[in-house]
Each structure stands twice: as C-alpha cells, then as structure tokens.
Amino acid sequence: MTNNASQTLGILFQLCQSLLVVALAPLLTxxxxxxxxxxxxxxxxxxxQPYRTLRKLFHKDAVLAYNASPLFRITxxxxxxxxxxxxxxxxxxxxxLPFSPAADVIALVxxxxxxxxxxxxxxxxxxxxxxxxxxxxxxLVSFLAEPALLMVFFTSSLxxxxxxxxxxxxxxxxxxxxxxxxxxxxGLAFVIVLLAENARIPVDNPSTHLELTxxxxxxxxxxxxxxxxxxxWASNLKLLAYISIGIALFVPYGIAEVGNWGVLPLAxxxxxxxxxxAGAGLALxxxxxxxxxxxxxxxxxxTAFLLAVLGLLIHFLLGA
Amino acid sequence: xxxxHPNLQPExxxxxxxxxxxxxxxxxxxxxxxxxxxxGGRLLALWGSDWRVTQHGFVLHTLLVNEAGLVxxxxxxxxxxxxxxxxxxxxxxxxxxxRAAYDLLGIYAHEGGDHRKWLRHGAWHSGSFPLRKxxxxxxxxxxxxxxxPFVHVEGTGVHEIPVGPVHAGIIExxxxxxxxVGEKMLRLEQxxxxxxxxxxxxxxxxxxxxxxxxxxxxxxDSSVAYAxxxxxxxxxxxxxxxxxxxxxxxxxxxERERVANHLGDLGYLGxxxxxxxxxxxxxxxxxxxxxxxxxxFGHRYLMDRIIPGGVTADLSAEGRRMIEExxxxxxxxVRLLRxxxxxxxxxxxxxxxxxxxxxxxxxxxxxxxxxxxxxxxxWDARVQFPCAPYDRLDVQMATYRNGDVAARVIVRFDELxxxxxxxxxILVNLTGxxxxxxxxxxxxxxxxxxxxxxxxxxxxxxxxxxxxxxNLARVHPHDPSWQNWPVLEHxxxxxxxxxxxxxxxxxxxxxxxxxx
Numbered sequence: 001m002t003n004n005a006s007q008t009l010g011i012l013f014q015l016c017q018s019l020l021v022v023a024l025a026p027l028l029t030x031x032x033x034x035x036x037x038x039x040x041x042x043x044x045x046x047x048x049q050p051y052r053t054l055r056k057l058f059h060k061d062a063v064l065a066y067n068a069s070p071l072f073r074i075t076x077x078x079x080x081x082x083x084x085x086x087x088x089x090x091x092x093x094x095x096x097l098p099f100s101p102a103a104d105v106i107a108l109v110x111x112x113x114x115x116x117x118x119x120x121x122x123x124x125x126x127x128x129x130x131x132x133x134x135x136x137x138x139x140l141v142s143f144l145a146e147p148a149l150l151m152v153f154f155t156s157s158l159x160x161x162x163x164x165x166x167x168x169x170x171x172x173x174x175x176x177x178x179x180x181x182x183x184x185x186x187g188l189a190f191v192i193v194l195l196a197e198n199a200r201i202p203v204d205n206p207s208t209h210l211e212l213t214x215x216x217x218x219x220x221x222x223x224x225x226x227x228x229x230x231x232x233w234a235s236n237l238k239l240l241a242y243i244s245i246g247i248a249l250f251v252p253y254g255i256a257e258v259g260n261w262g263v264l265p266l267a268x269x270x271x272x273x274x275x276x277x278a279g280a281g282l283a284l285x286x287x288x289x290x291x292x293x294x295x296x297x298x299x300x301x302x303t304a305f306l307l308a309v310l311g312l313l314i315h316f317l318l319g320a
Numbered sequence: 321x322x323x324x325h326p327n328l329q330p331e332x333x334x335x336x337x338x339x340x341x342x343x344x345x346x347x348x349x350x351x352x353x354x355x356x357x358x359x360g361g362r363l364l365a366l367w368g369s370d371w372r373v374t375q376h377g378f379v380l381h382t383l384l385v386n387e388a389g390l391v392x393x394x395x396x397x398x399x400x401x402x403x404x405x406x407x408x409x410x411x412x413x414x415x416x417x418x419r420a421a422y423d424l425l426g427i428y429a430h431e432g433g434d435h436r437k438w439l440r441h442g443a444w445h446s447g448s449f450p451l452r453k454x455x456x457x458x459x460x461x462x463x464x465x466x467x468x469p470f471v472h473v474e475g476t477g478v479h480e481i482p483v484g485p486v487h488a489g490i491i492e493x494x495x496x497x498x499x500x501v502g503e504k505m506l507r508l509e510q511x512x513x514x515x516x517x518x519x520x521x522x523x524x525x526x527x528x529x530x531x532x533x534x535x536x537x538x539x540x541d542s543s544v545a546y547a548x549x550x551x552x553x554x555x556x557x558x559x560x561x562x563x564x565x566x567x568x569x570x571x572x573x574x575e576r577e578r579v580a581n582h583l584g585d586l587g588y589l590g591x592x593x594x595x596x597x598x599x600x601x602x603x604x605x606x607x608x609x610x611x612x613x614x615x616x617f618g619h620r621y622l623m624d625r626i627i628p629g630g631v632t633a634d635l636s637a638e639g640r641r642m643i644e645e646x647x648x649x650x651x652x653x654v655r656l657l658r659x660x661x662x663x664x665x666x667x668x669x670x671x672x673x674x675x676x677x678x679x680x681x682x683x684x685x686x687x688x689x690x691x692x693x694x695x696x697x698x699w700d701a702r703v704q705f706p707c708a709p710y711d712r713l714d715v716q717m718a719t720y721r722n723g724d725v726a727a728r729v730i731v732r733f734d735e736l737x738x739x740x741x742x743x744x745x746i747l748v749n750l751t752g753x754x755x756x757x758x759x760x761x762x763x764x765x766x767x768x769x770x771x772x773x774x775x776x777x778x779x780x781x782x783x784x785x786x787x788x789x790x791n792l793a794r795v796h797p798h799d800p801s802w803q804n805w806p807v808l809e810h811x812x813x814x815x816x817x818x819x820x821x822x823x824x825x826x827x828x829x830x831x832x833x834x835x836x
Contacts, residue, residue, distance in 0.1 A: 036596070040597050209488045209490075
C-alpha cells in the first residue's frame with residue numbers, strides 16, 4: 001500500500017469516527033437516562049429523547065442577557081469544538097487515526113481544561129449569583145479531578161512507554177492478555193473522575209431542578225436555544241469521550257486497524273456493546289448512590305488521586 | 321379554665337375543642353400573654369376583624385393555647401386609631417402575624433420593632449386595606465414598585481444569593497435571600513406573599529355551605545384538615561354534634577390525608593439527596609392511595625367530603641376491605657423502604673445533622689406540628705384535645721429530640737405507620753347508624769366559633785364569625801406554616817447552601833396557606 005493511499009484511508013476512518021461520535025453521543029445519554037428510569041421503576045422518556053431535546057432547542061429563538069459579552073456567545077461553540085475534538089481523536093474504532101497525534105493524553109486533559117475555563121468564565125459573565133456559584137463549585141471539583149486523571153494516564157503511559165493514545169491502545173490491544181494490577185487501581189480512580197467530571201451522582205445531579213444544589217446546571221442556567229443545545233450536546237460528547245477513554249485504556253479489545261475495512265463493522269459493534277455496558281453500569285451506580293455533601297467531593301476525588309498514585313507505585317514495585 | 325387573670329372573664333365556647341373567649345383591655349394583652357408563655361403555652365393565631373359597620377371599631381383576636389385548651393382574647397380597637405400592644409417579644413411567631421394584620425386590615429402593633437410589610441407586594445394603595453368592609457378593589461389597584469428592605473449582612477467575602485420567587489422547578493413561589501460566605505449560610509431571609517388570592521375577603525360574602533367548599537381549598541394538601549376545622553367551628557356555633565359515623569369517617573379522611581402527604585414528602589426527601597429510587601417508590605404508593613381515594617370517596621384529595629354537620633361520602637363493606645388491603649400493602653412497603661433509607665450511608669450522611677433546631681429554640685420560637693415534634697415539642701391536637709372520635713383512639717404521639725432532617729424523617733415514618741394503625745382501628749369501629757350528616761343550613765346570628773384539627777403539617781385552626789343573618793361575617797383560617805416559616809430561617813444557619821433545599825423540604829411548609 002502506498003503512503004498516499006494509507007493516508008486517504010486514515011482520513012476516511014477518522015471521518016467515520018468523528019461522525020459516529022457526534023451522532024452517537026446523545027444516544028448514549030438517552031441510554032443512560034433510560035437505564036436510570038428502568039432502575040427506578042419508571043418507564044422513561046425513551047432512547048431518542050436527547051435528540052428531541054436538541055431539535056426543540058435548535059428551533060427556538062435564543063435569549064441573551066443584556067450584559068452578555070461575546071465570550072458568553074462563543075463559549076458554546078468552543079465547548080462543542082473541544083468535546084468533539086476529544087471524542088474524535090480517542091482511538092475507539094481504529095488505532096492509528098491520523099488526528100490522534102493532535103493531542104497526547106496530557107494535551108487531552110488540556111482540551112478538557114480549556115472547555116472548563118470557558119464555561120466557567122461564561123457562567124460568571126452574566127453576573128447572576130447562580131453562575132458564579134456554579135463556576136466556583138466546578139472549579140472546586142475539577143481542580144481535584146484533573147490531577148487524578150493525569151495520574152491515571154501516567155500509569156498507562158508507564159506500561160506502554162508512551163503518552164500517545166494510539167501507542168497506549170496498541171500496547172494493550174495487541175499483546176496477549178496480561179493482568180496489570182496497577183491498571184486496576186487506575187481504573188477505579190478513573191471511574192471516580194468520570195463521575196465528577198461529567199456532573200453525575202454522587203458529585204452532581206444532572207436531573208435536579210434545585211438551583212441551589214447545582215454545579216454544572218447552575219453554570220448554564222442563562223443559556224437558551226441553540227447555545228443551550230450546543231452546551232447539552234457538548235455534555236453528551238464529554239460523557240462519550242470519557243467513556244471512550246475508559247474503553248481505550250482498559251478494554252480496547254476488538255478495535256480495528258486503520259485500513260482494515262473488514263474488521264470495521266465488528267469494531268463498531270464491539271464499541272456499541274462496550275458503550276451500552278458502560279452506560280448501564282453508570283446508571284446502576286447513580287441509582288444506588290445519593291448525592292454527597294459538596295464538601296465531601298474533595299475527599300472523594302482525593303481518593304481517586306490516591307488510587308491513581310497507588311497504581312503508579314505498584315507499577316514501579318511490580319513492573320506491571 | 322385555662323387562664324386566670326383578674327381582668328379576664330372567659331366564657332366557654334361550644335364545640336369539640338375546649339375553648340374560651342373573653343374581652344380584654346389593651347393594657348392586659350401583654351401580661352396575659354406573658355402569663356401563658358410562662359406557663360408553657362403558645363400563641364396559635366393572631367388576626368383582626370372589622371366591625372365598624374355593625375358594631376364599632378376593630379377587634380384584635382389573639383388565640384392562645386395551653387394544655388387546658390384554647391383561649392381567644394378579643395381586644396377592641398378604636399376606629400380612628402387601631403393600635404394594640406406588641407406581643408412579638410413574648411411570642412416571636414407573632415411578628416409576621418402582626419405585620420400581616422396591618423397589611424390586610426390596617427391595625428398595627430404599637431412599639432413593634434418590625435413594621436415592614438409582609439403580605440403586601442404593592443398591589444394596593446398604601447392607604448387601602450383589603451379586609452376592611454369598605455375596601456373597594458377597583459379603586460385600590462396600585463402599580464407601586466415593590467421594595468422590601470432586606471437585612472444586609474456585611475463583612476469580607478459576604479455576598480447575597482437571591483432565589484425565587486420563580487424557581488427552576490415547579491414549586492410554590494417564595495423568595496429567599498441568602499447571605500453567604502463561600503458555601504456557608506450566615507443568614508436567610510424569606511419574602512413570601514406571592515400567592516394572595518383574597519380567600520379571607522371572599523369568605524365574607526359567602527353562606528355557610530359555600531364557605532365549606534372554599535375552606536377545603538385553602539391549602540390543597542390539607543383539604544381535609546381545613547374542611548374539618550371549619551365544620552368544627554360552625555358546629556360549635558350551632559351547638560350540634562355530627563352523627564357518630566360521620567365523625568369516624570372524618571378521622572379516616574384525616575389519617576388518609578396524613579399518610580398521602582407523608583408518603584409524598586418522604587419521596588421528595590429522597591429525590592433531594594438525588595436518590596430518585598426513593599422518590600419513585602414513595603410516589604407510586606402515594607398515587608395508589610390517591611386513586612383509592614377517588615374510587616372510594618370520589619375525590620383524590622377528599623375535597624368537599626366534609627361539610628358542616630357531617631360528611632358526604634360513606635364507606636361500603638367492599639371499600640372497607642380495599643382500605644384494609646391497602647393498609648397492609650402500605651405497611652409492608654413503607655417498612656421495607658424505611659430500612660433502605662436507614663441503611664443507606666449516603667442518605668443518612670445528608671440527613672443527620674442538617675438543619676438542626678434544638679428543643680430549646682423550638683420552644684422559644686413556637687415551632688409546632690410535625691417539625692415541632694421532631695424537636696421535642698410534644699404537641700398533637702389529637703392527643704392533647706382528643707375530640708370525637710379521637711377520644712376513643714389511643715393516638716401514639718411521635719416525638720424525637722434531635723431536630724434535624726433525620727429527626728423529621730423519623731417522625732414522618734412513625735406517624736405514617738401510626739396513621740395506618742389508626743385507619744385499621746377506625747375501620748373496626750366504623751359501625752353505627754347510616755346517618756352521615758345533620759342538617760345545618762344557617763348559623764345562629766353573631767356567633768363565634770373555633771375549630772382546630774391536627775393536620776399532617778401541624779395544627780390547622782379555623783375561626784368563624786357569623787353575621788346577624790347567619791352567614792359568614794369573617795373567617796380566619798390559620799396554617800401551622802405561620803409559626804414554622806420563621807424557624808426555617810434559624811434552621812439553615814451554619815449549614816451550607818446546597819443543603820437548603822433538603823432542609824426546606826424536611827419542613828415542607830405551605831407558601832399559599834399563610835397567604836390567603
């Protein structure tokens with residue numbers, strides 16, 4: 001195969017994943033919500049509800065506060081762009097995606113941070129009490145979640161000797177099945193970070209209407225119509241991106257090689273099964289837990305950091 | 321006789337609850353109130369009435385309660401200068417009632433420190449008062465801007481969070497002004513009165529029967545309690561006692577209302593700590609119960625089932641079996657769910673210690689009802705003043721000392737299970753004749769009666785004055801939320817902002833019930 005042809009193929013695969021994640025993200029959220037509903041004895045709104053919400057929001061006229069600055073207007077686009085980029089470059093259907101080197105794991109954390117900075121600034125932009133309340137709570141949670149996430153990445157980087165995601169995934173997916181005790185700790189830490197970063201119970205409650213308890217929702221209270229639609233879609237993409245990271249780091253089995261069209265359907269099917277299982281697991285966790293007091297969140301995330309560091313230490317001790 | 325004072329000659333009132341009333345002079349109000357307070361009594365309600373047309377001047381009614389019964393002090397006020405001595409330093413809960421009495425009737429407390437409006441929002445001109453008989457609604461409309469002087473807290477890092485009256489969820493409207501440092505609440509100030517419907521004014525042009533319908537709609541979640549209290553007041557004036565079967569049915573309705581509301585609240589408390597599982601389970605049970613109400617008695621919330629003189633719905637033998645089965649089912653499910661709440665570390669961590677009201681503070685502020693019993697205030701009208709048929713039911717009062725959210729949850733569970741037991745006992749006793757109601761067309765002229773019923777939230781009181789024609793001259797329904805709202809301001813101190821909704825829900829007070 002010539003270099004040129006393989007590049008074209010790579011871009012096709014990249015396009016395939018990029019479109020897949022952006023189309024699939026609301027479905028994943030719908031699936032999680034549906035599972036939650038079932039676990040609570042409710043019939044639920046259906047898998048397609050997030051799409052209906054998006055369509056509804058895109059058809060509405062946007063309302064902006066008088067004192068909204070351009071920052072407030074552009075933030076939804078930045079947010080959406082960041083999350084789409086993140087979800088698109090994490091190797092989940094094929095390993096050597098051409099855009100993957102755009103960000104190694106450290107830069108990926110940076111992409112999430114960039115989005116967070118903008119949404120927090122936008123939350124404070126209008127000057128309502130709730131925006132600032134949400135922004136400062138978000139900062140309290142995320143400044144603890146971020147280092148824990150980095151530690152998780154470092155553990156897998158140490159095993160695969162690279163911070164590039166394709167390399168990490170390749171290491172885990174292609175070698176014969178090996179149990180890495182350090183990854184068990186990293187995996188636990190990652191679940192905690194995922195819950196905190198995606199505004200899930202027990203740190204935040206995505207379905208609450210109690211404005212005083214909100215974190216993520218408080219920051220976006222002032223958004224409406226297409227802006228809100230993008231923010232919501234970005235949240236869906238973020239959840240997908242985090243679950244994708246989990247899949248890439250811990251269960252990459254079944255992933256395709258770029259150019260191998262034959263394996264692609266299988267890879268996508270495997271991905272869907274993994275996403276469905278992860279979503280159901282998330283819903284189960286959320287059904288079982290109550291929301292903790294906000295000042296318990298530092299302890300909770302401290303535990304994540306501790307677990308991730310333990311993973312690192314174990315790697316050094318055992319070399320695995 | 322509950323109170324001894326040289327200048328008070330109380331006359332006993334007819335009715336199911338031991339009550340007296342008597343005329344006093346302005347100088348005696350404070351000493352009598354102080355005496356009752358020192359004896360462990362409480363202020364139940366304070367309201368005014370306008371008699372300028374038929375007799376003369378205004379009258380301030382102060383309803384006190386101690387273990388012997390109710391005493392209504394009637395203080396005549398001059399027409400041109402309707403001023404009475406302030407009693408809010410004796411009973412802190414009088415503060416808002418006094419302010420509301422001014423807002424609605426224009427009678428005011430002398431020397432009272434707090435003269436801010438309470439129920440007014442700039443809808444009426446400053447000189448017009450809706451409960452005066454000569455009030456002209458069309459002429460009194462005002463477009464004044466609503467300004468309310470909140471108390472400001474100053475200091476480094478202190479800021480305010482204004483919440484409401486429009487909320488993110490579909491709940492009653494109320495404004496809460498938090499002064500916070502970071503997440504810690506330094507002060508909460510409530511601003512209510514967004515639900516004024518003119519109910520008290522509406523009563524004045526009604527007959528006894530029309531009034532019964534309206535009384536059942538003062539607060540939708542306490543429909544039975546209000547309707548019964550109203551009927552009790554009217555029956556007291558008329559000097560009649562409803563048939564035994566009607567009284568048993570009333571108690572059945574009241575206990576069903578209590579169970580339904582406690583089920584709903586326990587569900588809400590679960591959802592406020594994001595345990596939506598609890599919310600869904602409790603609301604399935606509540607919905608089942610409301611549907612049974614509709615099937616058995618014709619109304620989900622049992623509105624209009626109680627009328628002055630009796631009840632309008634009977635229970636068949638088959639209905640009796642249905643309730644027995646329902647009680648058994650509810651008891652099984654509630655015990656199971658209670659176990660889940662009790663064993664859930666996350667839930668208990670949120671409940672325990674949140675929004676604590678010490679018994680001493682509760683007594684000082686006059687905390688009543690369910691929230692009061694969770695802070696060791698052992699008042700339950702079904703126990704203290706057991707009117708028929710409660711005199712034949714041995715009601716076990718549920719009390720707890722801790723006064724936090726967890727305590728209010730425990731009291732709810734205990735009362736719920738006790739109510740299920742009472743329902744069964746009522747079914748056993750529900751015999752007697754077929755008669756459901758005695759005819760009661762008109763009240764005797766110029767009568768005065770009070771009724772008090774232990775609703776699920778606390779004691780619901782309705783005072784009825786009849787006019788010379790035997791229709792309603794003045795009706796004052798009093799919700800326990802009047803006493804308990806100010807206590808919530810104390811309960812949240814030193815808690816964190818995100819715990820407020822949970823603490824608020826654990827009291828679950830009525831916005832509408834204290835703003836008629």
